[in-house]
Amino acid sequence: MKLEIYDHFHPDEREFVDRAWEWVVNAGEYHEVKLTDFLDPRQTFILKTLANRHPDVTIRLDGGYEDAERKRALIAPDYRVLDDEDMGLAVLSITSSDQKFTELDHGDYMGAILGLGIKRTKIGDIHVLDDGCHAVVAQEISAFLDLNLRQVHRVSVLTDILSISELRTSNTALEPLDLTVASLRLDGIASDVYRLSRSKILLPIKAGRCRVNWKTEEDPSKHLKAGDIVSLQGFGRFKVLEIDGLTKRGRYRVKIGKFV
Template identity: 55%
Template sequence: MKTFIYEHFHADEHTFVDKVFDWITRTEEKHITKLTDFLDPRQTYILETMINSNLNVQHLLFGGYTDAERKRALIAPDYLMIKKDEVPIQVLSIQSDDVKFSKLIHGDFLGAILGLGIKRDKIGDLHILQDQCQCIVAEEIIDYVNLHLNQVHRVHVSTDIVPLNQLNPIPVEMKESYITVSSLRLDNIISDAVKMSRSKILPYIKTGKCKVNWKVEEDPSKALVEEDIISLKGFGRIKIISIEGYTKKGNIRLKVGKYI
């Protein structure tokens, strides 16, 4: 059974596939519910793909708001009623009177929390507002972070636990454009999307500074498909929105979006 499932996913995803398979099996056989940590969109896709083929198991995803990128999943037998308020997540507000606070970026806040010994999968989305950063975190670690987080990138901060209904998520925006590539290779697409030569792009890929669908990708020749999301350190994220067609010379015309 697992061998058949493996065929639908990348080799480096098989460990997570094994986890999902175990969650589904235990839920079905022992009639128990399973709460996961925060999943990235690719993991969410894998989980939904596997669960949707099993009529005896259901799931609910929630990350604090409708368009959350990272979500926790509640997996349960099909006869139970499950609701979003059963997914234990809370919001931590980080503030500071220091003028340097406004210069802090996503990685600064995330790094500060991880520096407390918190695992990445206990942290959901982060939203940086004018006067605060709102972090969605697993309920089981909120008190610890609230007590110990007092500095972000050399800026002294204070924290508060705020109600979920006070969450102010920033909508995701993309600047769309069209590029033409000779193939769907990773290095080709990045080169055209960020307007940099392939020779300069290669070191980023080969040193682990590139991710595809939230997984580190060090193979420049990796073939990409629609909906893939590329993350390149220092350049942000790019989504392949659609393949628009081919030019007379056989090149591929792509519609891409750069996250703002």
């Protein structure tokens, strides 16, 4: 069964596939209930795929709001009603009176939290607001963060823990970028977005440091389409917003949104 499952996923995903299948089997066969850490959309897809293979398992996904990217999963026997179950979510509110506070971005907050020794899997979506930041976090680490987070990128901050119902969200900021490219290949578009030569963009892609729609992609010739989200470790993420036809010279017009 496991070998058959492996055929559907990238080799780098096997460790997570093993864990997810164990959660599903334990819920369906041994009536165990499992609350996971935060999963990215690719991991969520894998878990749902595996859960659908077992008739006696149900799952609930929650990241604090409807459009959450990162979510915790509750996996249980199918006779359990999960609607009112506690998903272990809390909101870390970060504020400051420092004038430089408004210059902080998503990466600054993420870096400060991870700098305390917190695993990325304990952190959900982070929302940068006009007057601060709301980060969805696992409830079990919220008190630690409240006690220890005192600085973000050399700016002194104050923290508070709020219930998930008090979460304020922000719209994802995308920096627009219009490109004309010879083809829709991953390496060609990525080299223009990140302003790297084609030879330099090949190295991280072939090393497994690139993801397309949260799935590891090692083929630089993969063609991108509208809606695809590409991330390159150390360089950030971008989304293909629109492919807008051809120029007179036969090049593709592509609208890109860089996550900022």
